[in-house]
Every structure is written in C-alpha cells, then in structure tokens.
Amino acid sequence: MQIEKAKILTNAEVAHNIWEMKFEAPLIAKGLKGAGEFLNILSMESWQNPLRRPMSIASSNGDVLSIIYKIFGEVTTILSNKRTGDYIELLGPLGNTFTHWQNGHHPILVGGGVGLAPILNLQSECKSAKIEHSIIIGARSSNEHFIDHNPDQQIYLTTDDGTTGESGTVMGPLERLVKEKANPYIYACGPEPMLEAVRDFSLAQNVPAQLSVESYMGCGVGFCQGCVIPRDSSQIQDHSYHHKYSLVCLDGPVYEAKDIQFA
Amino acid sequence: MQIEKAKILTNAEVAHNIWEMKFEAPLIAKGLKGAGEFLNILSMESWQNPLRRPMSIASSNGDVLSIIYKIFGEVTTILSNKRTGDYIELLGPLGNTFTHWQNGHHPILVGGGVGLAPILNLQSECKSAKIEHSIIIGARSSNEHFIDHNPDQQIYLTTDDGTTGESGTVMGPLERLVKEKANPYIYACGPEPMLEAVRDFSLAQNVPAQLSVESYMGCGVGFCQGCVIPRDSSQIQDHSYHHKYSLVCLDGPVYEAKDIQFA
Amino acid sequence: MKRRISNLPNLKLTMGNVEFDNPIWVASGTFGYGTEAPELVDVNKLGAIVTKSITRKPREGNPPPRIVETSSGMINSIGLANIGVEKYIQKMLPVYESLSTKIIMNIAGTDIQEYIEILEMVESVSSVIAGYEINISCPNVKKGGMEFGVDCDMTAKLTEALRSRTDRLIIMKLSPNVSDIVSIGKASEDAGADAVSAINTVVGMSITAKTGMSNIYTTYGGLSGPAIKPVGLAAVHKLYNKLSIPIVGIGGIVSEEDVAEYMLAGAKAVQIGTANFRNPGISEDIISRFNLFMAKTKWGSADEMVGQVNTHS
Amino acid sequence: MKRRISNLPNLKLTMGNVEFDNPIWVASGTFGYGTEAPELVDVNKLGAIVTKSITRKPREGNPPPRIVETSSGMINSIGLANIGVEKYIQKMLPVYESLSTKIIMNIAGTDIQEYIEILEMVESVSSVIAGYEINISCPNVKKGGMEFGVDCDMTAKLTEALRSRTDRLIIMKLSPNVSDIVSIGKASEDAGADAVSAINTVVGMSITAKTGMSNIYTTYGGLSGPAIKPVGLAAVHKLYNKLSIPIVGIGGIVSEEDVAEYMLAGAKAVQIGTANFRNPGISEDIISRFNLFMAKTKWGSADEMVGQVNTHS
Ligand SMILES: Cc1cc2nc3c(=O)[nH]c(=O)nc-3n(C[C@H](O)[C@H](O)[C@H](O)COP(=O)(O)OP(=O)(O)OC[C@H]3O[C@@H](n4cnc5c(N)ncnc54)[C@H](O)[C@@H]3O)c2cc1C
Ligand SMILES: Cc1cc2nc3c(=O)[nH]c(=O)nc-3n(C[C@H](O)[C@H](O)[C@H](O)COP(=O)(O)OP(=O)(O)OC[C@H]3O[C@@H](n4cnc5c(N)ncnc54)[C@H](O)[C@@H]3O)c2cc1C
Ligand SMILES: Cc1cc2nc3c(=O)[nH]c(=O)nc-3n(C[C@H](O)[C@H](O)[C@H](O)COP(=O)(O)O)c2cc1C
Ligand SMILES: Cc1cc2nc3c(=O)[nH]c(=O)nc-3n(C[C@H](O)[C@H](O)[C@H](O)COP(=O)(O)O)c2cc1C
Ligand code: FES
Ligand code: FES
Secondary structure (H helix, E strand, O other), X not given: OEEEEEEEEEEEEEEOOEEEEEEEOHHHHHOOOOOOOEEEEEOOOOOOOOOOEEEEXXXXXXXXXXXXXXOOOHHHHHHHOOOOOOEEEEEEEEOOOOOOOOOOOEEEEEEEHHXXXXXXXXXXXXXXXXXXXXXXXXXXOHHHOOOOOEHHHOEEEEEOOOOOOEEOOOHHHHHHHHHHOOOEEEEEEOOHHHHHHHHHHHHHHOOXXXXXXXXXXXXXXXXXXXXXXXXXXXXXXXXXXXXXXXEOOOOOOEEEHHHEOOO | OEEEEEEEEEEEXXXXXXXXXXXXXXXXXXXXXXXXXXXXXXXXXXXXXOOOEEEEOOEEEOOEEEEEEEOOOHHHHHHHOOOOOOEEEEEEEEOOOOOOOOOOOEXXXXXXXXXXXXXXHHHHHHHHOOOOOEEEEEEOOHHHOOOOOEHHXXXXXXXXXXXXXXXXXXXXXXXXXXXXXXXXXEEEEOOHHHHHHHHHHHHHHOOOEEEEOOOOOOOOOOOOOOOEEEEOOOOOOOOOOOOOEEEOOOOOOEEEHHHEOOO | OOOOOOOOOEOOEEEXXXXXXXXXXXXXXXXXXXXXXXXXXOHHHOOEEEOOOEOOOOEOOOOOOOEEEEOOEEEEOOOOOEOHHHHHHHHHHHHHOOXXXXXXXXXXXXXXXXXXXXXXXXXXXXXXXXXXXXXXXXXXXXXXOHHHHOOHHHHHHHHHHHHOOOOOEEEEEOOOOOOOHHHHHHHHHHOOOXXXXXXXXXXXXXXXXXXXXXXXXXXXXXXXXXXXXXXXXXXXHHHHHHOOOOXXXXXXXXXXXXXXHHHHHOXXXXXXXXXXXXXXXXXXXXXXXXXXXXXXXXXXXXXXXXXXXXXXX | OOOOOOOOOEOOEEEOOEEEOXXXXXXXXXXXXXXXXXXXXXXHHOOEEEOOOEOOXXXXXXXXXXXXXXXXXXXXOOOOXXXXXXXXXXXXXXXXXXXXXXXXXXXXXXXXXXXXXXXXXXXXXXXXXXXXXXXXXXXXXXXXXXXXXXXXXXXXXXXXXXXXXXXXXXXXXXXXXXXXXXXXXXXXXXXXXXXXXXXXOEXXXXXXXXXXXXXXXXXXXXXXXXXXXXXXXXXHHHHHHHOOOOEEEEOOOOOHHHHHHXXXXXXXXXXXXXXXXXXXOHHHHHHHHHHHHHHOOOOOEHHHHOOOOEOOO
C-alpha cells in the first residue's frame, strides 16, 4: 500500500459518459496482488471534496494501470478534465482479489456498467493464464458499450433496450452459460440490483459466486469504519470491530455471494 | 454593471510573482467610465472559495481588458493556471474613477506593487488625452518591475534594495516632483503604508491627492456591507447606512486623501 | 408516479395570510434593502425579499475587517449596520409600493421594548410589506438579539408581544448556536408565530497564521455558506418533526438541488444568503432551474415534497 | 524578535503529568486504534494517538450509510462501533507497549457508571497509556454521551468520579452543539479535569435531492473537516479566555497553518481528524511542516504562541 503521484498517459471517453484513464504508477504496480483490487484517488489540491474516490483497477501492464469510470458527480467530472501529462494522487493497491478462478473452474465473468472495470482486469488474468472463460457485459443501451458482442469469443453483450447484443439483463446469458459450462464459477461486479440478482441466482442454483461490491468510503484503510456492509457470516473480522458488519475497504470489495447481505 | 464570461487571450508572468492577464469582455468594456474601476472575478465553479476577487482594470483597448495581479493565495494561484482560451467570469465595471486629472493639473501617478494596475490605466488615459504627467513606480526589488526606469519620459522607478531606479520608496521622487511641477495632483495606489505616507505628505503639503484603496470585499455591489473603511467626511452616503463608514465597492475605491482614515 | 413535464410546476405557497409566488427568497443582510443591483436581478421574480435587519436607531456597525472567506463559507461581523426604522419607513417603504415581490422586514432589537417600538412604527403607517422576520439570533452584536435566541421564555414573551400588535406574517429567525433549537422553535409556535426561519449564522473565528491576526475585528463572527448547509438541513428537519407551523430553510443554498434538499427536510420556503454575494442574480437563476428540476421529479408541486425525505426508517 | 532558524523549534509540551514530544495528535475515531496503516505513517512521530472511543461492551455501530461528503467536510454516523474495553485491554494495550508515541484512550458511556467501569478496568491492569479522553459529545448514539455534553452538572459529576479514580491525564471532550461551551468547560475544570478538548463534530444532515434519500442512516450525523474549522477556533478561543487548564484544539485541521491558528487561538495541542482519511500520513507531514513554519516565525517555541492571536483590541 502506497501513496503515489501518477502521471496520466491517456484519458478519453470510450462510451457515452464512460472514460478510460491510463497512468504510470510503478510503486503501486509492484504491490499488486490480482484482479479485484482498487485505488483511492485524489484529483485535486482543494479541500472542497475532502475524500478520495475509490476506483477499481481495470488493467495493469508493467508500470501502467488503468481505470474505467463513469461521470457521476463533482470528482469524476474533475477527473475527466485531466489531460495527458497531468498527475493524480493514488492510494493503493487496496482491498482483496477475486480467487479460485485458477482452480479448474469455468469462470463466468459478469460486468454491469462501470462494474466492468475489475471484471476486465480478471478477464486479462484469465487470458494470461490461458483459462477458458466467458464474459457477459450488461448496459442500458449500445452507446454505453465499448466492447463488441462476440459469442464466438464467448463475449456476450446485453442491453436493456436491445440496441446491441442480447436484449435484457445479464441474467439471460448467465442462466444459459451456467447450464452449458461444466464447473462454472461466477464473478460479478455492477449495480446493486444486478449483484442481488446474481447472488440470489447463485444461491438458488448452488453455483459459487464472488461479487465485487461498492460502498461509500472515507479512507480505504480501516480508519473511519464508514464502508461497512452487513455480513452473513460467523467469521469475525476485527477490522469492523464486530461480526455484524464487514469493512469493504479491507475485507472486500470481493465477497463470496453467500457471505453478504444487501440493504 | 454586468456579469460576463470573458475569454482569456493571454496570461503570463511579467515580473516575479506578478502576472498580466488579457481577456475579451465586450459588454463590460462598453460600460467603462474611466481609470480606477475594478472587476470582481470568479475563477472556478467550485464553492471552496465562495467569494469573487476584486482586481483593478489595468488597461482597456476596445473589447480587450487586462488585469495585473500578484500571486497571493488560493484564487490568484488558480488564476495563474488559466490558459489562453479558458474563460473567467467577470462582474463589472465596479467602483468609481480617478477625477480631475484632465483639469489643468500635472498628474503625478504613483503605483506600488500591484497597486500599479489602476495607475497604468490612468497613465494610458493621460497619454490619450495628451496630458503631461509623471509616473513613479515602487517595488521591493528589480525583479518585481516590468517597466523600465526612464526619467526622460518622466517614468521613475524605485526599489527598496536599490537594484533598479532610485533606491528607497516612492516618496523620494514624489517629494521632488511635487516641488518641480506646477499645479501637481497626486494619484496613488499601492500597499497601505505607502498610501498612508502619500496621504500624510499631501495633507502636509496641501497638494491634492486621490488614493485608490483596498478592502476585503464580499459582493462588490453594496449587498454585504463588508468592505467599509472609516471615512473622515461629513458627506453622508446612504450605501453604508451611516456616515462613519464608506463602502469601498460603491463609494470607492478612489477617495480624496483627506476623506479617509486608515486603521 | 405522476409526471408533469409539460406544465411549469406549481411553486405557489401560502404562509400566514400571505400568498407567495414561489418559495425562493433572499436572506436578510445579503441583499441590502432589495434595490442595490437592479441591472443584475429582477427582484420581482423572487418569492420574497427579506430586508437587512432594522433597529430603532441607525447603526454604524462594527469596524473593519468585517468579513473573511473560509473553506466553502465566509464569516461576517457587520454588526447590524442599518439605516434605522425611521429612514426605512421614509425611504424604503414607498419604494416597495412599486415592487410586485413580497417584502419581509427583518427587525432586530436589544430588548423587547425596542422590537415592539419598531414594529409599531411600521404598523402605524400604511405600506405593502408582507410581514416581519424577527432576528433573535444575530451573533455579532454585544448586547441584543442573541440573548433571546437561546432562551425559550424570552422568545415566547417577545413573540407574544409582537403577535398582539400585528396581523401581518411573523417569522421568528432561530439561531443554530443553541443546545436545542426545537425548544426555541416550539416556544415561538406556542406564542403565536406564523413561521420560524432557520438558520442564522454559526459562531466562528478566523485567524491568519502568518500575521497572527484575527481576520474579524470583533474576533467572533457568523459563519455562512455551503459549509453550514448540513447544519441548516438538520435544524430544519428537527423543527419539521416537532412543529406544525411552516419552516423557512436557510443556510448554504447555492443551487436548485439545495432548495429541494431543504424542502425535503421540511422547509416550506427557503432563503438564499451568501450565494448572492457571488452572483447577485443567482436567486433568480435558481428559481428558473428549480422549475426545471421540479418538472423532472415525481412531485406535482413544491408543497408536496415538504418534509418528504426518506430517512431509512 | 528572536528568530531561531538554525535549530528545530521546541515543540515539547507538558499536560497533566505527561510530557508530549509535540502538540500534533490524531483524533479519536479517525485513526482506528493506531495500528491500521503502518506502511503509510510512522506513528512514533505523532505527539499522541487518541484511540477510537471504547465502550463497556463491543458495539456493532449504526447501519450504513454511515458517511457522506459535504462541501469541505463530511458527515459521519458510525455509532461508536468499537471492540469494547475487554478486547482493548487484551489486544491493544500490549501493542502500545512497543510504541514510543503517547496513547490516549478515548472512553464513551451511556451513564456515569459505564465510564467508571471502563476506566477502572483499564486502571486495574498495568499499561503505558498516558491518559483518557472522555467523550461526552458524540452526536451519533441515541442514548449516551450527548446528555453529558450539554449539561454542566452531569459533566462535573462525571469528571469528579473519574478524577478520583486515576492519576492519569483526563481530557474532557466537549461538544460544539451547545449554547455555551465555556460553562461545560468550566465545569470540567472545576471538577478536576487536566484539560479539555474541543470540538467534537457539529450535528448535520445530508440529502440527495434526486433520490430524496437521507445520506446517513440515522438521519443526523456529525459534521467534520475544514468546513467546521471556524467553529472549532471560536470554541477554543472562548475556552482559552475563561479556563486555566490547557485546551486541545480539534476541527478541520489539514495544514501546519491550521495548527498554528489553533495554537494562536489558545490550544496547547491539537488533533487531526478527517484529514487522516484523505491521507493516512498527513499528520506526520504536518508535524514536519509545522517545524519549518515555526522556524520562520517570531515564536521561539510552540508554547509561546498559545493564545497569542491579535484580536484588534
Ligand atoms: C471499491 C469501489 C470500486 C469502485 N470502482 C469504480 C470504477 O471502477 N469505476 C467507477 O466509475 N466507479 C467506481 N466506484 C464508484 C465511484 O467511487 C463513484 O462513482 C465516485 O466516487 C463518484 O464520485 P463523484 O464525485 O463523481 O460523485 P458524487 O457526486 O460525489 O457522488 C455520487 C455518488 O458517488 C458515490 N460516492 C461518492 N463519494 C464516494 C466515496 N468516497 N466512496 C464511495 N462512493 C462514493 C456515492 O454513491 C454518491 O452518491 C467504485 C466504488 C467502490 C467503493
Ligand atoms: C478594489 C480592489 C482592487 C484590487 N486590485 C488588485 C489588482 O489589480 N491586482 C492584485 O493583485 N490585487 C488586487 N486587489 C487585491 C486582490 O483582491 C487580492 O490580492 C486577492 O483577493 C487575493 O486572493 P487570493 O485568493 O489569492 O488570496 P487569499 O489567500 O484568499 O487572501 C490573501 C489576502 O487577499 C485579500 N483578499 C482575499 N479575498 C479578498 C476579497 N474578497 N476582497 C478583497 N481582498 C481579498 C486579503 O487581504 C487576504 O488577506 C484588489 C483589491 C481591491 C479591494
Ligand atoms: C454579510 C451577512 C450579513 C447578514 N446580516 C443579517 C442581518 O442583518 N439579519 C439577519 O437576520 N441575518 C443576517 N445574516 C444571516 C443570513 O440572513 C443567513 O441567515 C445566513 O447567512 C445563512 O444563510 P447562507 O448560508 O445562505 O448565507 C447575514 C449574513 C451575512 C453573510
Ligand atoms: C468517522 C469519524 C469517527 C469519529 N469517531 C469518534 C469517536 O469515536 N470518538 C470521539 O470522541 N470522536 C470521534 N470523532 C470526532 C473526531 O475525533 C473530531 O472531534 C472531529 O472529527 C473534528 O475534527 P476534524 O474536523 O479534524 O475531523 C469521529 C469523527 C469522524 C469523522
Ligand atoms: S473506507 Fe474507511 S474503514 Fe473502510
Ligand atoms: S463588497 Fe459588499 S458592500 Fe461592498
């Protein structure tokens, strides 16, 4: 875990309101443990927005890391105004990683919206490790997609409005793939309703699943106790001082589907 | 009085920590009444710094206005990071103007530090009106000057450390010129100690003087009652609701030396 | 959920016996007497103008420095500089005849008698003013206002005394610098106030480290601006839960979303203060943008959203 | 004016019977139990660590959402999630043996008995802790702390009860959400506290206009960060004027200049809170930069500047 000023290499809109930023962060890159980890980003000197913003690592390639972010509010707008050569301050790598995908399963990767970021990172790892896998990417409409629907390559896109790929949510292809593939393992990140649907499905079908969840973060390092989610587990974690809650910044963001609850 | 988004033409450091910015502000330019007026500048969307910053108009040329500013704190730093083509939001023109300089006097213009800005504006007006005048510019050291010492042209520089022009404060050349010139009238803007010295000298010598003063401003339009200075005059101004104080934003920033007090 | 995108949403409201065109007003002391910047704002668009606090006699106010910026806020200690009630009656009331916006006169005093005298002087002449906001919460005067603002009994006595002397709208303006703002609000309600407004400024101080100087002559001043919006929202929501009279929300409003937040917290109307200093026309802008905001929400009228924040419970 | 540019300025101070290397501490609840981020901060550089509030039993804390950003600040309602005194004694006290920085244990309770019990449990074992900060000012628990923080008698009783049971440093942590913070401070002093710290968070609320949701599960939470620095400075200066025991300044400190401002206002030491979330190493950085700052001022030592703000009077 480090604080590092990273030089921005590229920063561009890749789909409607969705941006990709690449930067050089050699120190943080050295500490990476795997897909699922995130960075806590500071985008300005001013204290108007005192808190950093957590963003999943979308790719790592030597010293170069990337994030994929959606313009949501003040800070993501500021991020999108950064230019090549500017700096941002990163705290990371933070959080845990997806696991078990190397253990003889068929990983089914599911990304919704900018939840795609850690899923793409996991996809790269599967590719490097030559592990056969499928990936399902959901969005509301084709303009939010920046990857092509390609069933031959096991890349399945869905859109709510049917403008690209399959019409409907990620659940369509997911239900199909779980049946088709031997020994499937689901890895998902996306909006809460999607994660809930994946969770319920995985429990009902008894298919193992890991979900990368979001929560409002103050610090990313266990200081503030702000980032809790209710936890359905008897495994007591000291971080959150009590078994009822789990700190997403330290115990997460990746959880076994069965271990967490949604509000 | 208008609010206008002005496009920045140039923004460059002209001396140590002193910057000049030129921008196009056709609406405000139309309303100008003369040297001494100022703008109230907003440099960002963020509310980290809720208040505008007052800056004297240093020159006007058709639609193009300029300011000369010193990097002091947060907002002037932000100003200095603006690039050609960026926008700043101006409220103006505000305040009153220097007067009487066209009435057969020999104007002696005195500028200290960035107090130079309105003085340079007045100098331009004197030149346009072909009125003979002298100008004295004071600074701590040569690196804060961006105009050349040129006694032949009646341009006198002073520095505290003697690195350019005459050694000492503006008072040296001022005392000399007041003696030399027939019917002198002093116009001064600069740091408070300088203004106090000019004021005391003008009262003692019975030479008329107008001073452009600064005060902490909230609004620039008479809403907040924040910008008062004690006033030595029986002339009651309604703006400040009481004869004891004067609102610098409406009654000033230019005052007859005899009319104001310093804290 | 009904949506009314086509028509402009209904922003009208009634408070006491007054009908206001919209719930977005300008706050006392932040808009002068309403006539300062005619080039920059059409005051007739505003829901109401609350004028600068008036005392019995003109006041010169505090020596400078009177204001200073802070992180997302500012501190002021103007010290109730004002023209006094006589000049207000003589000079301002006639001007207000020609405005179509509602005028609310803010009154400040050092004892109950002073408030009464001011109110009676205004009541004794004919004028169009819609009502009074009673400043019992100015942190910037040595004697005066503040004492009422922290004391339920004094607040009740003052409210009763004024209530018995006017049928016009009476709004008691509450201080956040108290252990229990709700009890002061309740005392106002029980004594006959038509509404309460909250909040006035929060006591604060500013120092420049390099010089060691206090940046405000009177040492302490009143903090306002976006920094205090959370404090204002909490006050309004607490008052809404316990009072039945309307609440006017104040504190850090700079956008149409801020207006909506205050209304969701329980404000029937709001006042914009510090933001006017940044942009004298901002209140007019916020009214237009609030119209657009409303058109996109599920709320049919501004009144319907008052107090409807979802608090997870 | 003496200037000591060559030597590092003297930052040492004594409070109660404890000597601190420097006046820059980290605030309770913003630095965990001090052992969370060893890669990012050398805690032995800190003047002191005030640990997260401890209650008699472990507490799960409030449901999420627990925190939200505001303009130049944040609101939290953690609800005193903590490991409870037994685990604190068992797990944390031994760890503190190996640290050279001073540890101040922050204690919270719902009644006097609970505070006493906690303190006695810690006093009954041997440990290196330097003293206690008594949280009588947490706005985020339904029962508890808050009641003391607004009441002089209760504050006095609690202070006396604890004073009679320990010789260690006792610092009473004061709430800004009161009409008169000085009277609570005075009650603490008269009852034997070694020092007071101020301020805890300011009650606030946050709403998202678009969704109509409260951003904090418990509706109200505590506002902290640069937004409240003016409130903290005013509290410290008022306390300094009336108390003779030392004051620990808290609220919105993010730079060495903020530290200096608090000391000029009257703080003998300060605590850094919210800023630690932005940068876990910031307190260490501020200590270095405060050293440089001091070297350029007229003050020979940090102690000399305490309370020396120039207030124009
Ligand atoms: C572990 C984790 C990984 C994430 N990865 C990504 C990613 O790869 N790409 C992406 O676009 N987004 C990601 N997010 C969400 C991202 O942090 C928010 O979109 C971002 O903070 C919005 O900031 P803003 O200032 O633009 O919006 P604001 O206007 O400040 O807030 C809008 C919303 O953003 C969220 N938010 C704001 N501040 C925080 C905070 N400190 N912590 C958490 N959420 C916050 C809240 O839901 C809030 O309602 C991730 C969040 C977490 C917790
Ligand atoms: C009528 C008038 C004309 C001016 N003309 C010029 C000029 O031509 N060039 C120039 O460099 N400066 C000028 N100033 C001063 C200029 O406004 C300040 O230097 C500037 O506001 C500093 O802002 P900052 O954020 O960089 O500094 P900060 O760190 O915010 O403040 C540093 C100092 O700047 C001053 N200041 C800050 N905010 C305000 C405010 N709202 N109103 C007044 N003073 C403030 C205060 O003295 C403060 O102590 C003028 C001021 C006035 C009143
Ligand atoms: C410069 C200034 C002067 C003020 N004068 C008064 C006043 O005379 N009477 C009053 O009741 N409130 C006065 N206030 C308080 C405001 O009306 C308002 O309650 C407060 O500023 C909070 O709102 P804001 O955050 O939108 O500014 C003043 C505020 C400021 C900033
Ligand atoms: C997330 C969070 C948790 C806190 N928890 C505690 C606590 O357990 N006990 C306590 O006395 N103060 C607690 N505080 C208050 C801080 O110690 C401090 O008084 C306050 O945040 C103001 O300082 P700041 O503006 O530097 O943050 C907490 C503050 C925050 C932001
Ligand atoms: S974000 Fe602060 S503890 Fe997790
Ligand atoms: S700056 Fe507001 S009245 Fe002059």
